[in-house]
Amino acid sequence: MRLTFLGTGTSGGVPMIACTCPVCLSTDSKDKRLRSSVMIETEGKTLIVDTGPDFRQQMLRENVMRVDGIIFTHPHKDHTGGLDDIRGYNYVLRRDIPLYLDAFTEQEIRDQYSYIFSPNPYPGIPRVHLNRIDGDTPFVAEGIPVIPIKAMHHQMPVLGFRFGDVTYITDANYIAPEEIEKIRGSRILVLNALRREQHISHFTLQQAIDLIQDIKPERAYLTHISHQLGKYDEVSNELPEGIFLAYDGLKVE
Ligand SMILES: [Zn+2]
Ligand SMILES: [Zn+2]
Numbered sequence: 001m002r003l004t005f006l007g008t009g010t011s012g013g014v015p016m017i018a019c020t021c022p023v024c025l026s027t028d029s030k031d032k033r034l035r036s037s038v039m040i041e042t043e044g045k046t047l048i049v050d051t052g053p054d055f056r057q058q059m060l061r062e063n064v065m066r067v068d069g070i071i072f073t074h075p076h077k078d079h080t081g082g083l084d085d086i087r088g089y090n091y092v093l094r095r096d097i098p099l100y101l102d103a104f105t106e107q108e109i110r111d112q113y114s115y116i117f118s119p120n121p122y123p124g125i126p127r128v129h130l131n132r133i134d135g136d137t138p139f140v141a142e143g144i145p146v147i148p149i150k151a152m153h154h155q156m157p158v159l160g161f162r163f164g165d166v167t168y169i170t171d172a173n174y175i176a177p178e179e180i181e182k183i184r185g186s187r188i189l190v191l192n193a194l195r196r197e198q199h200i201s202h203f204t205l206q207q208a209i210d211l212i213q214d215i216k217p218e219r220a221y222l223t224h225i226s227h228q229l230g231k232y233d234e235v236s237n238e239l240p241e242g243i244f245l246a247y248d249g250l251k252v253e
């Protein structure tokens, strides 16, 4: 299995539009963060988790020739804003693209993309096949077994996903003890860590580290990072052993 970080930035990306802070002005490529998404490649299949506004750029950068399915964590626009660009895969693969999403995310995506679900669709719109999932039931996405993990993002429920011994959780600031049990035994854990200061809907750096040290994966990668966290090099140097800042394009086998 290969995990590719397509994007590792928070909703505004890094650099932020019109920001002149040292992180946004950094020339280190690891301080350039597109909106958060990952690609899972296993058993000849390619699954994408979330299609943020940078989806097109991410697919071009990674030269992704086929997408077998897309799984959504939650319907915030930084995770759904690139859905229109799956048209490229509709043309090439000549098939509808399977989406895996819970009832709440499905409703929000129907609102965000009403034209996709129009009874009289305009020619050339994205073509999708909806697959309903829920946070309590393991499912199979295009042949790949997935265990959903329920978390909270302030008041909004979000889903994390466990693929074998790899678990990806973004946009969380609370995970109930029984859901944490589903993560245990993962060798690789990806968790969101926005910045150092408290935030209403995201784990801080310290909260993420504390949770990782409770779960004890072999390696953990932090994602959904704000420009407020600091530069890649500087923050990386202070992280405990086995915990890393993710960066765009990072691949974990
Ligand atoms: Zn987000
Ligand atoms: Zn900045």
Ligand SMILES: [Zn+2]
Binding pocket: 074, 076, 153, 171
């Ligand atoms: Zn969010």
